[in-house]
Amino acid sequence: MNERGIVAVLGAGMAGAAAARHLAEAGLRVRVFDKGRGVGGRMATRRVGDLQFDHGAQFMRARGTAFAGQIDRWARSGIVAPWAGSERSVGVPSMVEPVRDLLSGLPVQSATTILRLHRDGAHWRLEDASGAVHGPFDAVAITVPAPQVMTLLAASGVILPDIAHASYAPCWSFMIAADTSPPEDLIEPGAGPIGLIAYDSSKPGRPPGIRLTVHATPDWSRRHLEAPRETIVAELVRATRDCLGSELRPSHMEAHRWRYAQVENAVQVPCLYDPACRLGAAGDWCLGARIEAAYDSGLALADAILNDLGHPA
Incomplete structure (x- = not known):
């Protein structure tokens, strides 16, 4: 692995998948690393x-042409379909599918947490939590949430300007299987505990049954961030009942805590890249709280790497 044109991509969410696919289609070799058990990041099922x-x-x-074109390609392949209005698209049969499509055929190493980056002459080596070392790589693209990027860079003695300006709101996500369906596919009260209620079962390609996903508001999630899950479940099932005005009689309930759920402050640049060391970072924290922002940022970082390695995009 010492020839030119090998790039490590850290993170297998939308930004990492977009970057990896763009690099691979331009003729570079990529290896994707992610700490999770599977791909998708916050596009999770x-x-x-x-x-x-x-x-x-x-x-x-989609607001821009690049992501609109990508959604159209996915739609023609049956990977996405409209839901709760023609402007909203969802992955089919789960939200993970668009990321899985971008990463199809590319080497992805899951359940691997990269703790440090080591500069080795003109190349990079990656040290993971088990002590294993991966590389060498000609360039590194980091596409995890900004606080995790900062932790990795600090451990590696590397600085990227402006990244500290990015910040996130947390979110408690509450999942419930019940016997009463909501009046609409998507409800967004945006006040009190409840930010949205999504009728999961109404999305195309989903299995039958009544299943709801409830996202708590950022302020409520922040105040309850360290609360026990059983407390969160009890609070949110009451709030969901109040919001819907009906009994739910749940057969299954659980909660998931997203510490870095939604970008509150973006750095307002497409990506960060240092050509002197061939290392950069991308994500929705660069451009805004949208899946499209993550996609566009991943493409921008891939273009920066391609230009630097002499592979014009």
Whole structure:
């Protein structure tokens, strides 16, 4: 692995997947590393027996031409479909599918937490939590949430300007299987504990049954961030009942804590990249709280790497 044109991509969410695919299509070799058990990042799906919940991002929307074109390609392939209005698209049969499509055929090493980056002459080596070392790589693209980028860079003695300006709001995600369906596919009260209620079962390609995903508001999630999960479940099932005005009679309930759920302050640049050491970072924290922002940022970082390595995009 010492020829030119080998790039390590850290993070297998939308930004990392977009960067990895763009680099691979330009002729570079990539290796993707992610600390999770699977790909998708916050485009996540939880499966419990026969139950399925999109407990992370609920849908995608396109403002620009690049992501609109990508959504159109996915739609023609049956990978996404409209939901709760023609402007909202969801992955089929789960929100993970668009990321899985971008990473198809690329080497992805899951359950691998990279703790340090080591500069070795003109190359990088990556040290993971088990002590294993990966590389050498000609460039590194980091696409995890900004606080995790900062932790990794600090441990590696590397600085990227402006990244400290990015900040996130947390979110408690509450999943419930019940016997009463909501009046609408998507409800967004945005006040009190409840930010949104998504009728998971109404999304195209989903298994039958009544399943809801509830996202708490940022302020409520921040105040209850360290509360026990059983407390969160009890509070949010009451708030969901109050919001819907009906009994739910749940057969399954659980909660998931997203510490870095939604970008509050973005750095307002497409990506960060240092050509002197061929290392950069990308994510929705660069451009804004949208899946499209993560996609566009990943493409921008890939273009910066391609230009630097002499592979024009």
